[in-house]
Amino acid sequence: MVKKSIFLCCIAAAFLVSCGGNSDSKNPEQTQAQAILPADTTQAKDVTAEERVVRELHYSGTVGQKTSYKLVQTDDINQDGQAAQMMTSIYYTKIIKEIKKDGIVDMNVRIDSIRMKSRYPNPATPGATSENTYNSQDSAARKNEQFRQYNGIVGEDVRMLVNAKGKIEEISGLTPILNKILGYQKDSVPQRTKDQLLEQIRYQLFQIPLQNEYQTFPDNGKVDSTQTWVHSDVSALSGVFKVKNSINYSISSVKNIRGRKAAAIKALLTAEITNPKVEQGTAKFTLNESSITGGGESLIDLETGMTIYKRNTIVTTIDATLVDAKTKQNQRARQVLTTTITIELLK
Numbered sequence: 001m002v003k004k005s006i007f008l009c010c011i012a013a014a015f016l017v018s019c020g021g022n023s024d025s026k027n028p029e030q031t032q033a034q035a036i037l038p039a040d041t042t043q044a045k046d047v048t049a050e051e052r053v054v055r056e057l058h059y060s061g062t063v064g065q066k067t068s069y070k071l072v073q074t075d076d077i078n079q080d081g082q083a084a085q086m087m088t089s090i091y092y093t094k095i096i097k098e099i100k101k102d103g104i105v106d107m108n109v110r111i112d113s114i115r116m117k118s119r120y121p122n123p124a125t126p127g128a129t130s131e132n133t134y135n136s137q138d139s140a141a142r143k144n145e146q147f148r149q150y151n152g153i154v155g156e157d158v159r160m161l162v163n164a165k166g167k168i169e170e171i172s173g174l175t176p177i178l179n180k181i182l183g184y185q186k187d188s189v190p191q192r193t194k195d196q197l198l199e200q201i202r203y204q205l206f207q208i209p210l211q212n213e214y215q216t217f218p219d220n221g222k223v224d225s226t227q228t229w230v231h232s233d234v235s236a237l238s239g240v241f242k243v244k245n246s247i248n249y250s251i252s253s254v255k256n257i258r259g260r261k262a263a264a265i266k267a268l269l270t271a272e273i274t275n276p277k278v279e280q281g282t283a284k285f286t287l288n289e290s291s292i293t294g295g296g297e298s299l300i301d302l303e304t305g306m307t308i309y310k311r312n313t314i315v316t317t318i319d320a321t322l323v324d325a326k327t328k329q330n331q332r333a334r335q336v337l338t339t340t341i342t343i344e345l346l347k
Contacts, residue, residue: 269294
C-alpha cells in the first residue's frame with residue numbers, strides 16, 4: 001500500500017541518520033563519571049562583562065587530543081494514528097592527528113559501540129506492537145547478518161577532516177569497512193556497486209550522525225555585537241521534497257566551568273518545503289499541509305569550539321497525497337515525526 005510505503009520511507013531515513021571493538025573501555029558508558037554534564041553548570045562562575053562578549057568562534061584542537069562522545073537520537077513517529085519509536089545510542093572516540101595550515105582538523109574517528117531499539121505496529125496483529133533491539137557489545141548481535149552494516153563500522157578507524165566552521169569536509173578509509181560488511185562477496189561485487197556502497201557508508205553511517213556534534217559557526221568566524229548569526233541551507237525530506245532551512249543562533253550566556261570559558265548557544269529553526277508537488281516516474285506527490293519547527297541548545301568550549309553538550313529537537317508534520325498513474329492508486333497520509341538528538345562529551 002502507498003500509505004505503508006510513505007511510512008517506511010520516513011522510518012528508513014530516520015534510521016539511517018541515527019546509525020552511523022577496540023575501545024579503551026569495554027563498556028563506554030563507564031566513562032560518564034568523567035564527562036562534563038549539564039549538572040556542572042551549577043559550578044559555573046560568572047565572568048566579567050568584557051569576557052561575556054564573544055568576538056570569534058571556530059573549531060580547533062591540539063595534536064594528540066583524544067575525546068569521547070555519546071550521541072543519542074530518538075525518533076517518535078505517528079502516522080494516521082499508528083505510533084513507532086526508534087532510539088539509537090552511538091559511542092565514539094576521536095584523536096586529532098594534525099592541524100593543517102588552513103585550520104582543517106585531521107583526525108581519526110572510531111565508533112566504539114552502537115545500541116538501537118525500535119518499537120512499531122505489528123502488521124500481523126492489529127493493535128499489537130513489535131520490538132527490535134541491537135547491541136554491538138552482544139556477541140550474538142555481532143554474528144547476526146541482519147546487522148552486518150553496523151557490525152562492520154564498530155571498532156574501525158576512519159579519517160575525518162573538519163574545517164574551522166565545524167563542517168565535516170571529508171571522510172576516508174572506508175574500504176576496509178566495506179570489505180568487512182561484504183565478507184566473502186567482496187571480490188564478486190562490481191566496482192561501480194562498491195563505489196555506491198562506499199558513498200552510502202560515508203554519508204549515512206558517518207557524516208550525517210557525526211555532523212550533529214559540531215556547532216555551526218559564522219561563515220567568517222566573526223561574531224558581531226548582536227551575538228547572533230544565521231545559517232541557511234537546503235535539505236531533502238523523505239527523498240521527495242526539498243526543504244529550505246534557516247537557523248538563527250544566539251549566544252545566551254558565557255560562564256567559567258571547571259576553568260574553561262564556555263558559551264551557551266541557542267538555536268531556532270524555521271523551514272519551508274519549496275516543491276509541494278513532485279513527480280517521480282508514474283507517481284505524483286502532492287503536499288496538502290506541512291510544518292517544520294525546531295530548536296536547541298549547546299554548550300561550547302570557547303577556546304577550541306568543542307561541543308560539551310548539545311540537544312536539538314525538530315518536529316516535522318506532513319500531510320501528503322500520492323497518486324500513481326500506473327496502478328491507479330490514490331492514497332493520503334498524515335505523519336508527525338519528532339526527532340531529538342543529544343550529544344554529550346564523555347571525556
